[in-house]
Amino acid sequence: MQVGEDIDGQDLFAEYSYASSSVPGLVRHFDDYAAVLVDRYGASSSVRLLEVGCNDGALLNKLPKPWTLMGVDPSDVARNAGKAAANYDLVSAPFTPQLVEERGWVGRWDVVTGSNCLAHISDLREVFIGVSMALKSEGWFWVEVHDLDALLRGAQWDTIYHEHKVEWSRDSLCHCLGQLGFELRELECLPLHGGLLRCGFQKTESLPESGAVARSRWEALAGLRQAYESRGEVPAVVELLEAQKRGQTIGAYGASGRANVYLNQVPDLHFSFIVDEAPLRINRFIPGVGTPIVPQSRLVDESPDKVLVTAWNYCGDIMRKNAGYQGEWLTAFSVDWCVSVF
Numbered sequence: 290m291q292v293g294e295d296i297d298g299q300d301l302f303a304e305y306s307y308a309s310s311s312v313p314g315l316v317r318h319f320d321d322y323a324a325v326l327v328d329r330y331g332a333s334s335s336v337r338l339l340e341v342g343c344n345d346g347a348l349l350n351k352l353p354k355p356w357t358l359m360g361v362d363p364s365d366v367a368r369n370a371g372k373a374a375a376n377y378d379l380v381s382a383p384f385t386p387q388l389v390e391e392r393g394w395v396g397r398w399d400v401v402t403g404s405n406c407l408a409h410i411s412d413l414r415e416v417f418i419g420v421s422m423a424l425k426s427e428g429w430f431w432v433e434v435h436d437l438d439a440l441l442r443g444a445q446w447d448t449i450y451h452e453h454k455v456e457w458s459r460d461s462l463c464h465c466l467g468q469l470g471f472e473l474r475e476l477e478c479l480p481l482h483g484g485l486l487r488c489g490f491q492k493t494e495s496l497p498e499s500g501a502v503a504r505s506r507w508e509a510l511a512g513l514r515q516a517y518e519s520r521g522e523v524p525a526v527v528e529l530l531e532a533q534k535r536g537q538t539i540g541a542y543g544a545s546g547r548a549n550v551y552l553n554q555v556p557d558l559h560f561s562f563i564v565d566e567a568p569l570r571i572n573r574f575i576p577g578v579g580t581p582i583v584p585q586s587r588l589v590d591e592s593p594d595k596v597l598v599t600a601w602n603y604c605g606d607i608m609r610k611n612a613g614y615q616g617e618w619l620t621a622f623s624v625d626w627c628v629s630v631f
Contacts (some may be wrong), residue, residue: 330399434486436486473490566584
C-alpha cells in the first residue's frame, strides 16, 4: 500500500530530526535484535553485514567488533553519528544498484538488513535489486516493516503520512522480493510501532510463483476503507474536547510524525504543549497547528489536567518514566498485540 503523494528524499532527510538511540523502546528493540543476529551468525565469526537506513547506528553499534559492518543512510542524523562511529563505516548516500557497483560490493555481503527504512523509500525496486546484487549466493536479507494488517485492524490512520510512503504485508513483501529470487525463511510479528514484521529472506535461484497476492491485496483495500470509515470514532478526542470546555488544560506527549497527523486532524483541541525527549525536536513546533515542543521537565512543572500520549506505541515507557505526573493519561490508539513465530 503506497500513498499517492511522493516527497523527494533530499527534502525528507536533509534535516531529519529523528535519532533512533533517543527512543528507549527502540534501544531495547535493537538490543534484542542484535542478540538474535549474534545467536544466528556467531559473535567471533567474520560476518560481513550491511545495514540500509542505519540512522545513528542504534543497531550497528551493538553488533560484534569482529564483524565487518557498513551503514548506508543519506540523512544528516546518520552523517553526524557516523563521524564518531568506531564500530562501523558509513556511506552517506541513498542505497542504489549504482552505489553497489561503484563501491565494489557486488556479491560481497553475507547479510543485509533494513529496519523501518523501506517506508521512506520511493524507488523500492531499485533498493531490492541493489540488495540482491550486494548479497552473496544464499545470503540473507533481514527486513523490519510496519505490519499493514496491524495498521488496518487498529485503524492506525495516524501512521499514514508523507514520510511513510509504503506499508507492507507479508504477502506483498514475498511478491516483490520473490521476483528477484528471494524466499521467505523466517517471519516474526512484534509489537513495536503498533505492529512490526521481521522477515528473513534468503537469496536463491528460485523463480517467482505465479498468482502472487491478488486476493490478499483486495482484502487489504477493503480493510483500509473500513478503517478510514471508523477513524472518527476516537474516544480520547471526545474526552479532551469536553475537558477543554470545562477550562481544563491539556498536553500531549511524543512529537513524532504520528503526532503531526493526529494534532492536525483535531485542530479544535488546543494543547498547551507537546513533550518530547529527543533533543533534535525540542524548542520547535508541530507544523500546521503550531503546538510548541518542550522538554520532559515541563510535564511535572506545569502538570496539565490531561495528557494525550500521541506516541501511543511507547505508552508504557512514557507513563513509567513520568510517575511524578499527577494528571490523567489518555492514549490516542489502543491495539491488541499478536506476537507469533512463522
